[in-house]
Amino acid sequence: MTDQQKPDEPTGERPTGEQATGEQATGERAPRARAAGAAAMRGATVPALLTWLVMTPVAMLLPSLVDQDPFTPRGAVLPVAAGGVLLAAALAVAAARPRRWRVPLRTEPLTGVAAGLLAAWVVLALRSTLHGTPFGFAGLLGDEGRMSAMVTRYSATAVPTDGIVAGVPSEYPPLFPWVVGRASALLDLHAWQVLGDAQTLTVSGAVLLAFLLWTRLVPAPAALAIAAASLVAFGDPRKAHEVVALAVFTPWVPATFGRPPRGRLHWLPAGILGGLVVATYLGFMLWGAAGILVLAWLAWRAADDRRRYLAYLAKVVVVAAVTASWYLVPYGWTLLSEGGQMVSDQFPAPAITSNPFPFLAATPLGLLQLTGLAGAIWYRRTTWWATPLLCLIGGAYLYRAVAAARYVFTDHTGLFYHTARMITVLLAIAGVLTIVHAGPGLVRRFATRDTVPHGITAAALAALVGWSAFSYWREWTPPPPGTDIAEVTDTHRYAVLAHAEPRPNGKRTRFAPAEPRIRWFPVNRVEDAVTDALGRDAAPRTLSYDERLFAYLPWPGYIAVDRTAAASTSHWDDRHDALAALAKIQDPDAFAKASANTRFGGIDVFVLHTNPPAWTWGDLRFSPSQFSPSHFTVRSLPKNTVVAIRNRP
Structure with missing residues (x-):
């Protein structure tokens, strides 16, 4: 039990059944709860991984086999049709033998299969949109072009360097483009042709990772709901590296610095995960730093052995620093020895003046986020998850406020507007956990019959997954031919630009729309x-x-x-x-x-x-x-x- 929460260490959550810990738990029940949780986690993890590994190649190949123009209804509806069949099949299996699925250890494998299918479905949805073009979303314009430059750079070198100015240490976290670039060199493929598929697989992997990591903290159905809600909250394939970093970061913080019922992560994997997040996208660490410090301080105050907790944190930080050192050391040394000229945060992004309160939007996602905010505040003293999420949300808003004030006087934003991505996901996760925690009691209180019908949880979960998948598909599917690109949302525009980008020889892609016509660079x-x-x-x-x-x-x-x-x-x-x-x-x-x-x-x-x-x-x-x-x-x-x-x- 080294570096994990001790059996007699209070968690702040009202204990129930075998998950009881703290002063109300005996020395035997807490280990038993962790053992049961580990068994449940394994029961969901293996089916999820196997399903994803089997179904992802099918999802990658299916759009080519069907071979339909993604701008037409027949081509666009493929993911919806496949998703509907999978969802109906899952519900049929759950309904066929309802008593079998009432036992948690039997529910976990089915939920794991569902998570693997959802992650593979993401591949189908994005690959269908990119069918007929070798480019990723947005083509080679803006950030997508610069990411392609980084990938191309790393196809020729393994040294972390800037994507354009070679020989200069990379300021942007290099892990994702480094992996893609080295893979393209290994496969002997042009790096710019690999990027779109790599981003597709990364978003899919983020859904799977979110499920796997949250399964360690909450029951598998709740973890699946979190993975689905997180996808629709932030699943931009152009920023696939950010999507996967956030998918790891959000469960990593409470599992490392909080007081989860099943115990904290061991310091070694916790440190490795932290270092990988830093090397993938540093922003979430910066925006969440204040919240992490507050959370660690609260956990330290509540710890029975404070020295032991500090030693645990020190080990995590050291391992994280070592894991990310190949990126941080050259970058940090260059800043110390040669200085730097920060100009990238002077871009006048439209998001600077965007609404910082996504939970006020009159949408299903906005309602879920508002529920999450209210639930996190209400349950902050009675559940283990509310305080960590509140700390991260509050830390992100604090960073945004301070950076906005600095921007007024210095013209440097510190990219504070990107905190919206983190806040949006955190509120959605809080919304799911609030419903999971409060739902059973509300149903029992307001039910019009003595017993709650079995299957209501499965139906609610299916509805959430179906809504998330449909919303994501609609967001990233190109509009019909003839649509004015100036009138569509950014996500639809990025889908169009993937097909509008001309090939290196000047020829247009197979399904290129009449407009816009991107200028060819010879x-x-x-x-x-x-x-x-x-x-x-x-x-x-x-x-x-x-x-x-x-x-x-x-x-x-x-x-x-x-x-x-x-x-x-x-x-x-x-x-x-x-x-x-x-x-x-x-x-x-x-x-x-x-x-x-x-x-x-x-x-x-x-x-x-x-x-x-x-x-x-x-x-x-x-x-x-x-x-x-x-x-x-x-x-x-x-x-x-x-x-x-x-x-x-």
């Missing part, structure tokens, strides 16, 4: 020109007016195009100043010498946009006369693109 022509001049294995440091170059090719970049998406370690403002000074040098010989020896290294290839009489990069203007044939090989390419390649010595 990356193949750029690559051919550089290969002809420098050889097939060339990887020149490149200045490109379009970041899509780095989404396709693992070439080291000189600077990112978008200032407010650049890493602080890349010193974007300083690099831009160096480029501005370079653009002013009109003598061809002096320009060639200076561009080969800037403060941040030489530039081997210029990929510029022709805007007669100048060639432009962002707000800077270069003159064609600066690129003398004695120093550069110049090629004019389609789409007003010109490439200037430094001649070999």
Whole structure:
């Protein structure tokens, strides 16, 4: 029982039956409760994993076998049809022998199968939307293009580095793009073609992980409800790494710092999970830091052996730091030794002025979240889960308030608007747990008959899962042909952009809509020109007016195009100043010498946009006369693109 909650340590929850712990529990009943909980967890875990492993390949292949245009009703409805059949089958199994499923140890396997099917269904829903395109949601625009650049970078190196400015330690947590990039190299596939499927599988895996981790804390049906509600609260496939990080983070906090009835996680897996969350998406740790500190302090005050609890926390922190050290050490050392220029949080995102209170929305999800907020406050002294969730929610709101005040005076947001993702999921989870805790008593109190009909729990769970799945499908399915993209929600627009992005050779994807037409960037022509001049294995440091170059090719970049998406370690403002000074040098010989020896290294290839009489990069203007044939090989390419390649010595 090392580093776990002791049998006689109070949990703050009113004990019932075999889950009794604390002063009302004997020394034998608490271990028995943990043993029963472990058995139930195993009973749900194995079926969930096996079902997911078997059904996920089927879900990946089914859209190709059906081969329907996802913009048409026949193509769009495939996940709904499959989901309806699975839901009906699950209810039929539950109804066939109702007495069999009244015993928890028999309920767990069926619930595990349902969780595995839900996770696999997510693959079907997202894969159906992406059928006919090699790109992920949003194509290569914005953050999706930069994520593709990171994946492409890691297909060529295992060192954590920036996706565009190679050689600069990664500021963005690199675990997800690193895994995808290394996998693409192992499979000998283009990284940009792998990203969409990787994000699909990651969101699916997040649903499964949420179920598996919450099963350790609550009964399997409640864990399934949490996984389903979390999916509809935040399941953005463009941010698949955030989805999976949050799926792990939310149960990890109460299981590590709280006082769950079945005992805390052992310090080793707790530390590993914490480190993986940091390396996947650091934001949740930052936004939840205040809440975690308060929760740890409350648990320390209530602990019978405070020194032991502090030792446990120290071990967790050390293991987490070691697990994430491959990312944190290079990044931290660079900031300490060279400093940084934080500009990425100066992006004027529309979400800055968005509603910070999602629980006030007049939607089913908003009602669930409002229930969760009320329940967490009401049950904060009588249940083990309410206080941890309140701490995290309060910590996120505190971060948002402080960062918003800082933004007013400094123009730095600290990305406070992203806390909405965490708050939305936490409130939805609290809503599920409130219903689970209060539901039986309310039914008994207001029932019009002496006995509550068996199967009401299964029916309620099926309704929640069905609503979550349908809502998610509707959110990420492309609209019908001819729909004005300006009139649809962001999620529908991202689905359209996945098909609107032209291929590297300029051809449109199979089901590309008439509108919008994304401007083609002739990356193949750029690559051919550089290969002809420098050889097939060339990887020149490149200045490109379009970041899509780095989404396709693992070439080291000189600077990112978008200032407010650049890493602080890349010193974007300083690099831009160096480029501005370079653009002013009109003598061809002096320009060639200076561009080969800037403060941040030489530039081997210029990929510029022709805007007669100048060639432009962002707000800077270069003159064609600066690129003398004695120093550069110049090629004019389609789409007003010109490439200037430094001649070999």
